[in-house]
Amino acid sequence: xxxxxxxxxxxxxxxxxxxxxxxxxxxxxxxxxxxxxxxxxxxxxxxxxxxxxxxxxxxxxxxxxxxxxxxxxxxxxxxxxxxxxxxxxxxxxxxxxxxxxxxxxxxxxxxxxxxxxxxxxxxxxxxxxxxxxxxxxxxxxxxxxxxxxxxxxxxxxxxxxxxxxxxxxxxxxxxxxxxxxxxxxxxxxxxxxxxxxxxxxxxxxxxxxxxxxxxxxxxxxxxxxxxxxxxxxxxxxxxxxxxxxxxxxxxxxxxxxxxxxxxxxxxxxxxxxxxxxxxxxxxxxxxxxxxxxxxxxxxxxxxxxxxxxxxxxxxxxxxxxxxxxxxxxxxxxxxxxxxxxxxxxxxxxxxxxxxxxxxxxxxxxxxxxxx
Numbered sequence: 143x144x145x146x147x148x149x150x151x152x153x154x155x156x157x158x159x160x161x162x163x164x165x166x167x168x169x170x171x172x173x174x175x176x177x178x179x180x181x182x183x184x185x186x187x188x189x190x191x192x193x194x195x196x197x198x199x200x201x202x203x204x205x206x207x208x209x210x211x212x213x214x215x216x217x218x219x220x221x222x223x224x225x226x227x228x229x230x231x232x233x234x235x236x237x238x239x240x241x242x243x244x245x246x247x248x249x250x251x252x253x254x255x256x257x258x259x260x261x262x263x264x265x266x267x268x269x270x271x272x273x274x275x276x277x278x279x280x281x282x283x284x285x286x287x288x289x290x291x292x293x294x295x296x297x298x299x300x301x302x303x304x305x306x307x308x309x310x311x312x313x314x315x316x317x318x319x320x321x322x323x324x325x326x327x328x329x330x331x332x333x334x335x336x337x338x339x340x341x342x343x344x345x346x347x348x349x350x351x352x353x354x355x356x357x358x359x360x361x362x363x364x365x366x367x368x369x370x371x372x373x374x375x376x377x378x379x380x381x382x383x384x385x386x387x388x389x390x391x392x393x394x395x396x397x398x399x400x401x402x403x404x405x406x407x408x409x410x411x412x413x414x415x416x417x418x419x420x421x422x423x424x425x426x427x428x429x430x431x432x433x434x435x436x437x438x439x440x441x442x443x444x445x446x447x448x449x450x451x452x453x454x455x456x457x458x459x460x461x462x463x464x465x466x467x468x469x470x471x472x473x474x475x476x477x478x479x480x481x482x483x484x485x486x487x488x489x490x491x492x493x494x495x496x497x498x499x500x501x502x503x504x505x506x507x508x509x510x511x512x513x
Contacts, residue, residue, distance in 0.1 A: 163313030186220030365392030
C-alpha cells in the first residue's frame with residue numbers, strides 16, 4: 143500500500159482499556175502498510191469506571207510498553223467523546239488527524255490517510271463515516287470462537303472470572319502490563335472492582351424483571367442542573383456506581399411522581415437546598431431526555447434532566463451533602479472537566495450550558511507539543 147509519492151498515515155481509533163493482543167494485531171498490520179501510525183484513544187477523559195478503568199495517560203503508557211518493534215512510528219493522542227452527537231465525534235477525529243499532520247510539518251496533500259480496525263459490533267460503525275480516507279480492514283482476532291475484546295479481560299481480572307487461558311486469549315505482554323498496573327494502583331482497582339460487582343448485581347436484577355415481563359424495561363431517573371451566579375450545583379457521590387465522582391443531584395423516579403417532581407425531591411434530599419419545591423418548579427428553564435443506550439454501565443437507564451436557573455446572589459444558596467451524596471458543592475462553570483464526572487453528566491451539562499464545553503483543539507495542541 144505504500145506509495146512513493148505520498149506519505150501513508152494509518153489511523154486507529156479505540157479505547158484500549160486495556161490494550162490486548164487484538165489491538166496489537168491492528169497496530170502491527172497498520173505499521174506494515176504505513177509510514178506512521180496514529181492511535182486515537184477514545185473516552186480519553188472519562189472518570190474511572192468498570193468500562194474505563196484506566197486514564198488516558200495510563201493507557202498510553204501501556205500501549206507504549208506493549209507495542210514494541212513496530213515497522214512505523216507510533217504516536218498516541220486523546221479523543222474526546224461526544225456521546226449524543228456522532229457528527230461532532232467524527233469532527234473531532236478529523237480535527238485530530240489534521241492537527242497531527244500539521245504538527246509533523248507535512249503537506250496535507252502529500253499524506254494518504256488510511257483508517258484501520260475491525261468490525262466486531264455496533265461500536266465499530268464509525269469505520270464507514272470517513273469516505274475521504276482509504277479503509278484498511280482487518281479480520282477480527284478470535285480465541286475459542288469469540289472475538290477478543292478488552293471487556294472480557296476486565297471481567298476476568300475485576301470480577302474474578304476464569305483466568306486459565308488469560309495469556310492465550312489476550313497475549314502475554316498485554317496481560318503482564320495490565321496486571322502490573324493493577325498491582326501498582328490498589329485503591330483505583332478496589333474502586334473499580336466494587337463498582338463492577340455493583341453493576342453485575344444491578345444487571346442481574348433488571349434481567350430477572352425483564353424475564354418476567356418478556357421485554358426490556360427501562361430504568362427511569364431524573365437529574366437537576368442548578369445554576370446560580372456562574373456556578374452549577376453538584377454532589378460527590380457516596381455510593382456505587384461512581385462512588386467518589388462528581389454528579390448532578392438526581393435519582394430514580396418513585397411510582398407516584400412525575401419526572402420534574404422526582405428531580406426536585408432528589409435535589410432537596412441530596413443537597414439540602416433550602417428552596418421550596420414550588421419556587422424550584424417555577425425556576426425550571428429547560429428539560430431534556432437523555433437516553434443513549436450506552437449512557438450508563440448499569441444497562442438501559444434513561445434520565446430526564448431539568449435546568450433550574452436560580453436568581454444570582456452573593457452569597458449563593460447554602461448546600462450540604464445528604465442521602466446518597468457525601469458532599470454538595472457549587473462548582474464554577476470554568477472549572478468543570480469530564481475526568482471526574484459520573485457517567486454522561488458532563489454531556490448533560492454541555493447540553494444546557496454550552497460554555498463549559500471542553501476545547502478539544504487546546505487539548506490536542508498540548509499533547510502534540512509533547513510528541
